[in-house]
Amino acid sequence: MNMVNMVNDLLIKYVGGETFFDALDEEIRINDAWLYTMINHVLTNEEFDGFIVSGKFGKRFNDFYLNNYHPHKEVLVCNGALRKGNDIGLDNYDLNHKKYIFLDDSFWSGKTRDVVQKYIEVNNGIFLKSYVFYDGNKEKSQNVESFYRYYDFH
Numbered sequence: 001m002n003m004v005n006m007v008n009d010l011l012i013k014y015v016g017g018e019t020f021f022d023a024l025d026e027e028i029r030i031n032d033a034w035l036y037t038m039i040n041h042v043l044t045n046e047e048f049d050g051f052i053v054s055g056k057f058g059k060r061f062n063d064f065y066l067n068n069y070h071p072h073k074e075v076l077v078c079n080g081a082l083r084k085g086n087d088i089g090l091d092n093y094d095l096n097h098k099k100y101i102f103l104d105d106s107f108w109s110g111k112t113r114d115v116v117q118k119y120i121e122v123n124n125g126i127f128l129k130s131y132v133f134y135d136g137n138k139e140k141s142q143n144v145e146s147f148y149r150y151y152d153f154h
Helices: 003-014 017-029 032-045 055-068 111-122
Strands: 050-054 074-078 099-107 126-135 144-149
Touching: 003 017, 003 126, 003 144, 017 055, 017 099, 017 126, 032 055, 032 099, 032 126, 032 144, 050 055, 050 111, 055 074, 055 099, 074 111, 099 111, 111 126
Parallel strands: 050 074, 050 099, 099 126, 126 144
Antiparallel strands: none
């Protein structure tokens, strides 16, 4: 199933809100083909030193990446629910001007991305951009690339 069909099916079933995003995030996490597509796209199009991911998606991404690639990029896995104020769960260490790409299943308000970006910059790293599967933000962000942007279809 492609992203457009999946999103449309979920919107009929859940109408939106937290239950929609929970179902969407679960569908994204279990889809190996989408993870391959995201990883290959980023590896082909970006020059960077590491990935930074969070929550359930981050754990799934890390396992998938380690098991299916010859990992030559660092992966930092943060705690989930950063947008709700959870601690990032990473030690503060010098990221030594390394360049990071933030990957996430969905993007809504940008709060998770903001926490991750601040962590990277406070620890001397460089935040390049975010890649997400689903972007539900009304305004298009310059440093967010998505495979499906809600407001491009609705």
